[in-house]
Amino acid sequence: MTSATSPPRPPMSVRIGQRVIQLPTLAGLLIAWVLLFGELSVNTVVSGLLVGLLVMLVFPLPPLDSGFRIHPRATLFFLVRFVVDMAQATVRVLATAFSFGRIPHSSVIAVPLRTQSDLLFTLTAVCVSVIPGSVIVEVRSATHTLFVHVLGAGAEDVEQARADVLRLEERVVRAFGSRGEIERLASTGGTS
Amino acid sequence: MTEVLDWLAVSCILAGALLSFAAGVGLIRFPDLLSRMHTAAKPQIMGLALILLGIGLRLYPEPQIGILVLVLLFQIFTVPVAAHIAGRVSYRTGRTREDLIVVDELQEQLDRDRHDPAGHQVTER
Numbered sequence: 001m002t003s004a005t006s007p008p009r010p011p012m013s014v015r016i017g018q019r020v021i022q023l024p025t026l027a028g029l030l031i032a033w034v035l036l037f038g039e040l041s042v043n044t045v046v047s048g049l050l051v052g053l054l055v056m057l058v059f060p061l062p063p064l065d066s067g068f069r070i071h072p073r074a075t076l077f078f079l080v081r082f083v084v085d086m087a088q089a090t091v092r093v094l095a096t097a098f099s100f101g102r103i104p105h106s107s108v109i110a111v112p113l114r115t116q117s118d119l120l121f122t123l124t125a126v127c128v129s130v131i132p133g134s135v136i137v138e139v140r141s142a143t144h145t146l147f148v149h150v151l152g153a154g155a156e157d158v159e160q161a162r163a164d165v166l167r168l169e170e171r172v173v174r175a176f177g178s179r180g181e182i183e184r185l186a187s188t189g190g191t192s
Numbered sequence: 193m194t195e196v197l198d199w200l201a202v203s204c205i206l207a208g209a210l211l212s213f214a215a216g217v218g219l220i221r222f223p224d225l226l227s228r229m230h231t232a233a234k235p236q237i238m239g240l241a242l243i244l245l246g247i248g249l250r251l252y253p254e255p256q257i258g259i260l261v262l263v264l265l266f267q268i269f270t271v272p273v274a275a276h277i278a279g280r281v282s283y284r285t286g287r288t289r290e291d292l293i294v295v296d297e298l299q300e301q302l303d304r305d306r307h308d309p310a311g312h313q314v315t316e317r
Binding site: 032034035036038086087089090093094096097098100103104105106107108109110125126128129130131133134135136137138139147149151153154155158 | 211214215217218221222223226227229230231234235237238254256257258259261262268269271272275276279280283293295296297298299301
């Protein structure tokens with residue numbers, strides 16, 4: 001229709017009236033719908049498509065484009081490390097919880113992330129707070145800085161904790177980032 | 193074969209239940225809200241994952257397993273938001289035990305903002 005004059009729309013999207021429908025989002029909604037019903041049939045797929053379309057037309061979101069890619073090998077590495085980290089950190093929090101008689105001290109550290117992408121920033125933040133031992137207290141999106149509360153960290157553990165978050169960011173970017181994002185990691189000296 | 197799966201399922205559910213219990217212990221034992229957020233959110237996610245895995249193994253040939261995946265996914269996506277908001281509010285309203293926080297770079301940043309609020313919005317409280 002007016003696609004020549006309208007602002008560039010994100011890849012893999014179609015336009016319905018004024019609304020831009022992003023197909024990946026629609027696919028995500030469809031998958032969630034089918035999983036909810038627990039069966040893959042014509043009925044669930046068609047109704048899922050209709051409900052997904054309706055949701056996206058009634059509750060439009062700003063187009064999310066993102067430079068989101070999936071690098072299979074790095075993604076696998078990220079997922080494996082994520083599970084390992086979670087198990088390790090769970091043990092650590094449990095040890096703290098059961099060490100009776102000692103009151104755990106903790107620290108709030110600032111971690112300036114290197115990525116410029118809001119999506120990768122958010123993903124990193126979610127991972128940081130899902131992994132035990134760290135809770136996000138404050139987010140500065142202007143400077144892409146996370147403020148993380150680290151359980152049981154004294155002054156000597158602060159640098160270690162900061163390096164851990166940066167390494168997590170690196171894995172997220174290598175798994176899902178665009179080439180530019182990955183290069184930015186290298187140019188800022190990797191994790192140090 | 194099903195017997196092996198059953199045993200696996202039972203041990204997963206048991207481990208998950210133990211983790212949830214441990215989260216409860218942490219919740220009571222930890223001194224301030226920020227520390228408590230750690231146990232409220234974390235061993236609980238791991239515990240939930242194990243319980244769901246156990247249920248999934250038990251249900252295995254059934255197609256309803258999908259919903260278990262959804263439960264875990266939404267837990268992973270929503271818990272950090274809740275934890276962040278609770279943590280932020282408690283920090284800003286001074287409900288943290290400052291004697292227990294060794295290094296506090298957020299407080300330093302807030303102090304800097306207060307002295308030099310150029311361009312940045314200073315959100316007090």
